Amino acid sequence: MTARCYCGASRLTLDKPPFTVAYCHCSDCRRWTGAPVAAFAAVDRADVSDQLPAPYRGAPGVERWTCPTCHGPLAAAFAYLPDQVYVPLGIIDQADRLLPEMHSHAGSALPWLHIADDLPRAQASARDDLNRAAT
Template sequence: MSEPHAGSCRCGLISAEASRAPFWTSYCHCRDCRKQTGAPVMAFVGFRDEDLTWHGEPRSWRAGGVERRFCGYCGSQIGYSDDRLPGEIYLALGFMDEPERYPPALHAFEARRLPFLHIADDLPRYSGFSVER
């Protein structure tokens, strides 16, 4: 590992370090991600579970085969995993210590993008999921 890929919640109680670079970066415009983050769009980075070392124990909420993790102390969004994508975890870009290192490579659920949100880029745009489930 040449440079660490690390993240932490706002209070620092929960942190993680990846031994390899993320395999996925994306924006997501779906309603679930908006509700979870409280933002008009979510940006995230995908890692393999086996590549992450956790410090602290995130809390989680599970519904519909998706587990969303957060810090039980400060409430920071950490990320999510989907039962249909075993062995993968998608961390919120804001959880990463250096989010500028992980620019999103595409837009998922573009069809659900809020009409006032305009992100001027030439990234691929998917009307639904960007990762096959």
């Protein structure tokens, strides 16, 4: 898989398929992506760590990477999901083939947002499901 930021100066090559693909409805990811719901591909941190610039550390235990040129989102990581990096689906060139498998933080979803699927919906972080997917 390949990904690139808004301007194209930052590019990622992902050699392995993602562990999982998940929506995140938390307000942090909404604010960071600017979208009413975020969706991410979970990949091995070792596969992308040397392709990422220095992270921005906002909330405790959260790292977020943006393009140094256009400041578009590139990736995020969460201390409670060790060795995983979350790449926003919107920047992945093959996003049409990456079907989400779960909703995390469904309890924080915007009330007018209706996604008609039968995927598992975790009210909070879904950390157990996400960590299980990564093993």
